Amino acid sequence: MASSPPTATLTPRTWTRDNSPFFISNDPKLISVKAVNEAFGKDFLYWTKPFPEDVLHQMxxxxxxxxxxxxxxxxQTQTEPETLTTENTEQIGLARMITDxxxxxYLSDTYVLPEYQGDGLGRWLIDCVAEVFSLESMPHLRRIMLLTSGQRLEEFYGQTLGVKVVGHEPRPDIGKDLVFMNAKPTAKPTARPALG
Ligand SMILES: CC(C)(COP(=O)(O)OP(=O)(O)OC[C@H]1O[C@@H](n2cnc3c(N)ncnc32)[C@H](O)[C@@H]1OP(=O)(O)O)[C@@H](O)C(=O)NCCC(=O)NCCS
Incomplete structure (x- = not known):
């Protein structure tokens, strides 16, 4: 008989750092569809355009x-931690894992707004993704994939997510040579080998 699905890995998490106004969270309640759509309309997100808001909400x-x-x-120094809501936060970046x-x-739509780039937020973001998408928190994880462009980002994703290049997709329409990157998480010696 089927048991309840193992949803524990989907419990939202929030990562903070001492004395930093920035934080990372995969709590759906904090997502700002409006902020993401505004970013999707900017040139630095070369692979996308804005969507109708209800469509992006679903995505x-x-x-x-x-x-x-x-x-x-x-x-402020309070005994109770401040409750984070869409009212008292501004969304400045995203990494969207399309997943079961x-x-x-499948990692998509990763960005940090240009005015906040180059200060380590992107690396922290992908480190948080890697923490959730690991055999430690997802014991049945079989594969992670993504598309990216450029040597620097290839190395970055290799370091953070352990992915390797498995294919190329020349995209003259957007002036990029995209690479497919893939990782099969290494099974621990005691775990059954991942076959997918
Ligand atoms: C990629 C991105 C999310 C990184 O965020 P960030 O806060 O700037 O990242 P960090 O400061 O933590 O730097 C992490 C890595 O991002 C990459 N990066 C940062 N700035 C970059 C730039 N101007 N050009 C190319 N890669 C850059 C590098 O790989 C860097 O690692 P390195 O410094 O060891 O080379 C951000 O630069 C961005 O939004 N870029 C535009 C959109 C994009 O290309 N997204 C990735 C799609 S696959």
């Missing part, structure tokens, strides 16, 4: 979306 909520957020109010939450993840 973001039908995936495991990791947001990079900035607290809008200075942190168990065995597979």
């Amino acid at each position: 973001l909520h039908g995936s495991m979306s990791f947001g990079v957020y900035k607290r809008l109010q200075p942190e 939450g168990i065995s597979f993840g």
